Amino acid sequence: MPPTGKLARSTTALDVTRVLKERILAGHYAEDQFIRQDLIAQELGVSRIPVREALALLEAEGLVIREKFRGAVVPRLSAAEIEEIYALRGLLEPYLLEEAIARITPEIIDTLDDIVERSRRASDKTEWAGLNVEFHRTLYEAADRPLTLQMLDKLLVRADRYLKMQRFMSPQTQQESDAEHMRILDCIKAGDKDGALESLRQHIRWNAVDVRRTVGFDS
Amino acid sequence: MPPTGKLARSTTALDVTRVLKERILAGHYAEDQFIRQDLIAQELGVSRIPVREALALLEAEGLVIREKFRGAVVPRLSAAEIEEIYALRGLLEPYLLEEAIARITPEIIDTLDDIVERSRRASDKTEWAGLNVEFHRTLYEAADRPLTLQMLDKLLVRADRYLKMQRFMSPQTQQESDAEHMRILDCIKAGDKDGALESLRQHIRWNAVDVRRTVGFDS
DNA sequence: TGAAACAAAATCGGATCCAATATTCTTTAT
DNA sequence: ATAAAGAATATTGGATCCGATTTTGTTTCA
Known part of the structure; x- marks a missing residue:
C-alpha cells in the first residue's frame, strides 16, 4: 500500500x-x-x-x-449562472471593500503594494493569476467578514472553472487589471472610499465584459 | 422507455x-x-x-x-456572525426583490396576497413561521436567481437555528412582520419599486434589531 | 493524597465486502 | 436485419470490519 x-x-x-x-x-x-x-x-x-x-x-x-x-x-455553466455570479460579486465585493477600508492598517497596505508590484513584474501567467488572487484575498481578509469572504470564494471557484477552461486572460487584460488594483489601492491610501468603491465596481464590470466577450453570449 | x-x-x-x-x-x-x-x-x-x-x-x-x-x-454562533448574516441579507434580499419585481406576474401577486391573508389569520406559531418562509420564497423565486436564493437560504438556516433556539418571535413581532409584508406587496402592486425596496430594508433592519434585543448583545 | 503513567474503552476515518441499480452486451422473435 | 427482452457487466450506495487516535479509568509512586 x-x-x-x-x-x-x-x-x-x-x-x-x-x-x-x-x-x-x-x-x-x-x-x-x-x-x-x-x-x-x-x-x-x-x-x-x-x-x-x-x-x-x-x-x-x-x-x-x-x-x-x-x-x-461536472455540470455545464449556463450564461445565466455566469451573469448571476458577476451580479453577486458586484454586491459582495463592494461590501467587503468598504469594511476592509474601515479596518485597514499600514502594514496591510504595504503588503498590498508589494503584491501589486510583483504582479506587474510577473511574466508567467500562472504566477500572475496567483498574485491576483492574493491581492483580493489580502484586501478582503482585512474586512474581517469571514462568512462573506467564504461565500465570495465559492462564487469565484465556480467562475474560475469557466475562466480557466476558456483560457481567456490576455496580457492586455492583465495590465488593465493591475492598473485597476493600483487605482483602488491609491484611493485607499488617499482615504477616498467612494473612489475606491467606484474603481472596484469598474473592475468587476470589466471582468464581466471580458467573460461575456470571450464566451460569446447573446443573453 | x-x-x-x-x-x-x-x-x-x-x-x-x-x-x-x-x-x-x-x-x-x-x-x-x-x-x-x-x-x-x-x-x-x-x-x-x-x-x-x-x-x-x-x-x-x-x-x-x-x-x-x-x-x-454544533458551533456557537458569535454576535459577529449574526451581524454579518443580517448585513448579507441586507445585500442579497433587495437584489432579489428588485429582480423579482422585474419579472413578477399577476398570478404570483395573487399567490402572495393569499399567503399574507392566511398569515394574518394564522393562530399557530409554527403555521405562521411556515407562511412567513413561504412568502419570501414565493416572492424571491420570481426573481429567477437560483444561486442567490440558494446563498440566502443557507444564511437563513444559520440564523434560524439561533432564532428557534431563542424562541424570540412574539405576537407583536408577527403582526409587525405581516404589516411589512403587506406594505412591500402594496408597493409592488403600485409599481413603486423604490418604496418596496425601502420597506424590505426596514423589514430586515427590524429583524436584526429583534435578534439583538432578544439575544442581548453587547459585543 | 494527588498527580503522573499506564491500560481500557470509546470513537473516528478508512478499507473491504455486499446489495441495489444502471448500463452494456447477447439472444431471440418477427 | 432490427428491435425488444433478458443476461452479464459495471458502478454506485450502504453495511461490516479494522487500524488509529482520543478519551476515560485505573494503578502506581512521590
Missing part, C-alpha cells in the same frame, strides 16, 4: 477533495462526463469512501452534480 | 442530513456537544457511513464543525 504522504492534520477525504477540485478547475474533466469513484480511488491509492465524501462536498460547492446510482458529473 | 422526468429518489445520506438538520434547527443538540455517529446510526437504523456523509454536508453548510478523530459539534 503506497503511503499517501504526510497527512498529519488533514484527512484523506479532504486531500481527495483538494485534488479533485484542482482537476476540475484545470478543466481535467469534460462537462457531462462521469467521474468514476473507482478510478479516482485507484489513481490516488485510497478506497472509494473518501472519494465519495469528496464528491459529496464538491456537490455542495456546486462543482459537480451527483445522480443516484449514476455518478458525479 | 418511461419518461425520465422522474423525481430524484432520495438517498439514505440525504435522509439523515434532513433529520439532523431538523434536529439542529430545533435546538436538539446543545452547542459544543459532540454528535456521536454511532448513536445517530442506531437511532435511525442505518450504518455510520451515511451519517458521516450527512455530517460532512452539514459542515459544508456551517451547521456543525468536525474535528478529526473527535467528532462533530
Whole structure:
C-alpha cells in the first residue's frame, strides 16, 4: 500500500477533495462526463469512501452534480449562472471593500503594494493569476467578514472553472487589471472610499465584459 | 422507455442530513456537544457511513464543525456572525426583490396576497413561521436567481437555528412582520419599486434589531 | 493524597465486502 | 436485419470490519 504522504492534520477525504477540485478547475474533466469513484480511488491509492465524501462536498460547492446510482458529473455553466455570479460579486465585493477600508492598517497596505508590484513584474501567467488572487484575498481578509469572504470564494471557484477552461486572460487584460488594483489601492491610501468603491465596481464590470466577450453570449 | 422526468429518489445520506438538520434547527443538540455517529446510526437504523456523509454536508453548510478523530459539534454562533448574516441579507434580499419585481406576474401577486391573508389569520406559531418562509420564497423565486436564493437560504438556516433556539418571535413581532409584508406587496402592486425596496430594508433592519434585543448583545 | 503513567474503552476515518441499480452486451422473435 | 427482452457487466450506495487516535479509568509512586 503506497503511503499517501504526510497527512498529519488533514484527512484523506479532504486531500481527495483538494485534488479533485484542482482537476476540475484545470478543466481535467469534460462537462457531462462521469467521474468514476473507482478510478479516482485507484489513481490516488485510497478506497472509494473518501472519494465519495469528496464528491459529496464538491456537490455542495456546486462543482459537480451527483445522480443516484449514476455518478458525479461536472455540470455545464449556463450564461445565466455566469451573469448571476458577476451580479453577486458586484454586491459582495463592494461590501467587503468598504469594511476592509474601515479596518485597514499600514502594514496591510504595504503588503498590498508589494503584491501589486510583483504582479506587474510577473511574466508567467500562472504566477500572475496567483498574485491576483492574493491581492483580493489580502484586501478582503482585512474586512474581517469571514462568512462573506467564504461565500465570495465559492462564487469565484465556480467562475474560475469557466475562466480557466476558456483560457481567456490576455496580457492586455492583465495590465488593465493591475492598473485597476493600483487605482483602488491609491484611493485607499488617499482615504477616498467612494473612489475606491467606484474603481472596484469598474473592475468587476470589466471582468464581466471580458467573460461575456470571450464566451460569446447573446443573453 | 418511461419518461425520465422522474423525481430524484432520495438517498439514505440525504435522509439523515434532513433529520439532523431538523434536529439542529430545533435546538436538539446543545452547542459544543459532540454528535456521536454511532448513536445517530442506531437511532435511525442505518450504518455510520451515511451519517458521516450527512455530517460532512452539514459542515459544508456551517451547521456543525468536525474535528478529526473527535467528532462533530454544533458551533456557537458569535454576535459577529449574526451581524454579518443580517448585513448579507441586507445585500442579497433587495437584489432579489428588485429582480423579482422585474419579472413578477399577476398570478404570483395573487399567490402572495393569499399567503399574507392566511398569515394574518394564522393562530399557530409554527403555521405562521411556515407562511412567513413561504412568502419570501414565493416572492424571491420570481426573481429567477437560483444561486442567490440558494446563498440566502443557507444564511437563513444559520440564523434560524439561533432564532428557534431563542424562541424570540412574539405576537407583536408577527403582526409587525405581516404589516411589512403587506406594505412591500402594496408597493409592488403600485409599481413603486423604490418604496418596496425601502420597506424590505426596514423589514430586515427590524429583524436584526429583534435578534439583538432578544439575544442581548453587547459585543 | 494527588498527580503522573499506564491500560481500557470509546470513537473516528478508512478499507473491504455486499446489495441495489444502471448500463452494456447477447439472444431471440418477427 | 432490427428491435425488444433478458443476461452479464459495471458502478454506485450502504453495511461490516479494522487500524488509529482520543478519551476515560485505573494503578502506581512521590
